[in-house]
Amino acid sequence: MAANVVNQIHHVGMAVRDLDEALDFLKRVFGAEVIERQEFPDQKLESAMVSVGKSTFELSQSTDPQGLIAKFIESRGPGLHHISLEVEDMDTALKHFKENGLMVVGEMKIEKTRVAFLRPESLLGILFEIIQP
Amino acid sequence: MAANVVNQIHHVGMAVRDLDEALDFLKRVFGAEVIERQEFPDQKLESAMVSVGKSTFELSQSTDPQGLIAKFIESRGPGLHHISLEVEDMDTALKHFKENGLMVVGEMKIEKTRVAFLRPESLLGILFEIIQP
Numbered sequence: 279m280a281a282n283v284v285n286q287i288h289h290v291g292m293a294v295r296d297l298d299e300a301l302d303f304l305k306r307v308f309g310a311e312v313i314e315r316q317e318f319p320d321q322k323l324e325s326a327m328v329s330v331g332k333s334t335f336e337l338s339q340s341t342d343p344q345g346l347i348a349k350f351i352e353s354r355g356p357g358l359h360h361i362s363l364e365v366e367d368m369d370t371a372l373k374h375f376k377e378n379g380l381m382v383v384g385e386m387k388i389e390k391t392r393v394a395f396l397r398p399e400s401l402l403g404i405l406f407e408i409i410q411p
Numbered sequence: 412m413a414a415n416v417v418n419q420i421h422h423v424g425m426a427v428r429d430l431d432e433a434l435d436f437l438k439r440v441f442g443a444e445v446i447e448r449q450e451f452p453d454q455k456l457e458s459a460m461v462s463v464g465k466s467t468f469e470l471s472q473s474t475d476p477q478g479l480i481a482k483f484i485e486s487r488g489p490g491l492h493h494i495s496l497e498v499e500d501m502d503t504a505l506k507h508f509k510e511n512g513l514m515v516v517g518e519m520k521i522e523k524t525r526v527a528f529l530r531p532e533s534l535l536g537i538l539f540e541i542i543q544p
Contacts, residue, residue, distance in 0.1 A: 284441045286465040290423060290494060292535060303534055307511050308417045308496065330496070332419040357536030358491035361423060363441065363463070378440050401436055402425060403490030 283371050288364035288409045289327065289334040293347045295356050297324055297339040304328060304335070323347050336362070360395075360405040368392045368410040375408070382408075416504050421497035421542045422460065422467040426483045426490060430457055430472040437461060437468070456480050469495070493528075493538040501525045501543040508541070515541075 294300040304310035308330045315326040322345030325338040340348035365371040385394040392410040427433035437443035441463045448459040455478030458471040473481035498504040505515050514530040525543040532538050
């Protein structure tokens with residue numbers, strides 16, 4: 279089962295102080311192109327999905343000093359925030375993760391895309407997002 | 412030029428406290444498979460390249476308390492360490508990065524693979540490795 283639970287990295291998430299400034303940098307230096315930009319009021323953040331060659335990054339800026347991204351930057355500075363792993367079948371994948379002692383949190387559906395996060399992050403210190411596009 | 416300077420993410424690098432433990436976790440939970448494991452005495456680290464589906468991670472553990480990875484973990488904890496971006500033509504890419512005000516450091520050749528790192532990391536807080544496989 280574990281052998282094919284994950285298809286590939288879907289995107290790499292970064293926490294940025296200033297979305298416009300970060301986008302300008304990525305465009306100029308790595309030829310990034312904006313795929314989509316939107317605000318998530320519930321999560322107090324604005325994010326942009328950008329392509330860099332065949333890969334995708336998600337840049338998130340807080341829209342509120344109490345937001346999760348603002349708190350992340352306050353404690354660690356801007357930088358890599360999460361790795362999003364694409365799965366074929368969300369239900370099977372989440373069952374597998376739970377059987378392996380992980381907690382699944384923040385399950386949500388954005389249009390047809392299902393998303394969840396894995397905890398604890400303690401062993402590797404990395405927040406993994408699981409996505410079924 | 413910038414539009415196609417980068418092909419894709421080559422791998423995502425993580426700093427781990429214990430390579431064996433991290434590998435066990437990634438195998439069990441994400442079905443990771445070890446591609447290659449080797450020690451780099453000059454850099455005081457041991458690393459493993461692993462595949463997770465179609466994507467690749469590099470896990471690095473310090474072999475010395477004074478090593479870069481040990482210092483990274485001491486200051487930030489284990490976690491995401493760098494993003495490696497694959498380029499088609501290293502010389503053209505490095506010229507482009509320099510023209511955009513970035514400093515290229517740590518250039519090296521490991522067998523036929525050329526590697527370099529970009530500084531400063533200050534704007535995004537991310538260490539980018541550039542690789543021509």
